[in-house]
Amino acid sequence: xxxxxxxxxxxxxxxxxxxxxxxxxxxxxxxxxxxxxxxxxxxxxxxxxxxxxxxxxxxxxxxxxxxxxxxxxxxxxxxxxxxxxxxxxxxxxxxxxxxxxxxxxxxxxxxxxxxxxxxxxxxxxxxxxxxxxxxxxxxxxxxxxxxxxxxxxxxxxxxxxxxxxxxxxxxxxxxxxxxxxxxxxxxxxxxxxxxxxxxxxxxxxxxxxxxxxxxxxxxxxxxxxxxxxxxxxxxxxxxxxxxxxxxxxxxxxxxxxxxxxxxxxxxxxxxxxxxxxxxxxxxxxxxxxxxxxxxxxxxxxxxxxxxxxxxxxxxxxxxxxxxxxxxxxxxxxxxxxxxxxxxxxxxxxxxxxxxxxxxxxxxxxxxxxxxxxxxxxxxxxx
Numbered sequence: 001x002x003x004x005x006x007x008x009x010x011x012x013x014x015x016x017x018x019x020x021x022x023x024x025x026x027x028x029x030x031x032x033x034x035x036x037x038x039x040x041x042x043x044x045x046x047x048x049x050x051x052x053x054x055x056x057x058x059x060x061x062x063x064x065x066x067x068x069x070x071x072x073x074x075x076x077x078x079x080x081x082x083x084x085x086x087x088x089x090x091x092x093x094x095x096x097x098x099x100x101x102x103x104x105x106x107x108x109x110x111x112x113x114x115x116x117x118x119x120x121x122x123x124x125x126x127x128x129x130x131x132x133x134x135x136x137x138x139x140x141x142x143x144x145x146x147x148x149x150x151x152x153x154x155x156x157x158x159x160x161x162x163x164x165x166x167x168x169x170x171x172x173x174x175x176x177x178x179x180x181x182x183x184x185x186x187x188x189x190x191x192x193x194x195x196x197x198x199x200x201x202x203x204x205x206x207x208x209x210x211x212x213x214x215x216x217x218x219x220x221x222x223x224x225x226x227x228x229x230x231x232x233x234x235x236x237x238x239x240x241x242x243x244x245x246x247x248x249x250x251x252x253x254x255x256x257x258x259x260x261x262x263x264x265x266x267x268x269x270x271x272x273x274x275x276x277x278x279x280x281x282x283x284x285x286x287x288x289x290x291x292x293x294x295x296x297x298x299x300x301x302x303x304x305x306x307x308x309x310x311x312x313x314x315x316x317x318x319x320x321x322x323x324x325x326x327x328x329x330x331x332x333x334x335x336x337x338x339x340x341x342x343x344x345x346x347x348x349x350x351x352x353x354x355x356x357x358x359x360x361x362x363x364x365x366x367x368x369x370x371x372x373x374x375x376x377x378x379x380x381x382x
Contacts, residue, residue, distance in 0.1 A: 047349030060117030086137030126163035139194030176220030247288030262314030306352025
């Protein structure tokens with residue numbers, strides 16, 4: 001297995017338009033990951049990646065249900081699985097997270113085919129989409145291209161990447177965030193975090209990202225924070241009515257919109273990606289995540305047809321938040337997730353997902369979570 005050439009992490013300028021954070025990141029507790037990725041984890045990841053490779057279409061994509069979140073359900077645009085840009089990007093990112101490279105090694109052709117498919121979905125305006133996929137998918141595809149470009153200085157990848165970044169920057173709205181479609185007036189946390197991670201990865205590999213775009217997104221996250229003793233709206237699962245959700249982050253800036261585990265993980269990850277590491281709001285949010293972890297997992301991971309998409313996208317962000325935080329919080333989180341994910345894996349190597357896009361989505365996210373400590377992907381390095 002070939003390791004990626006680890007790139008130095010660059011941080012966004014967050015203090016003013018003319019001054020930047022130091023090139024090195026602030027000192028934080030080490031997230032000593034020795035012995036966390038054990039033989040059981042490696043075997044589970046091997047089975048998961050083999051499942052993904054076996055279900056990839058010869059044209060390079062993974063076919064899944066294309067749709068969008070509707071309250072706690074997943075509204076599909078078609079009844080049948082279609083080539084899915086976002087799921088394809090996530091699956092390829094998971095292969096990269098294991099140290100696999102395009103056109104090299106066991107899964108080289110899998111990655112190369114998938115990359116070509118993703119690039120073929122780039123539209124004239126820069127959006128990467130097919131069959132009506134939304135800004136989630138565009139951001140995952142942009143992140144994939146940035147990580148690939150960091151490993152292989154390919155002009156064709158850079159051209160598509162630059163246009164996709166330009167679309168993200170241009171479509172940021174007055175709130176400082178993004179929504180399902182480009183140039184929407186409203187924002188939500190779950191879309192905003194995807195875009196900021198894509199911008200962070202792109203900037204890491206030399207793509208121009210305006211400082212003001214990142215500062216505006218950072219301010220959006222701060223305004224989304226729920227203060228202690230503040231009453232918020234219904235949570236996605238569990239409580240009915242209103243409750244004290246101090247430390248969490250809201251879905252939108254509207255009053256009494258929901259605040260829950262996935263959104264809080266997204267908020268912390270966004271701030272980390274923007275170069276903010278030591279802030280009382282982040283500390284309160286991590287405490288909230290600690291309190292909610294087991295309840296959230298119990299409510300979302302054991303559905304009759306597989307884990308809810310809230311489980312997978314919540315932990316896609318939570319693993320990044322905890323990993324960068326480090327220390328005992330990281331070790332407790334990863335130990336819980338390792339135990340749970342190993343229990344949830346199917347005999348064919350997949351992780352089932354319903355409601356949501358499907359098992360390729362669940363498997364891509366699960367294998368990515370398990371591989372984060374390997375530090376092959378530049379965006380997930382400390």
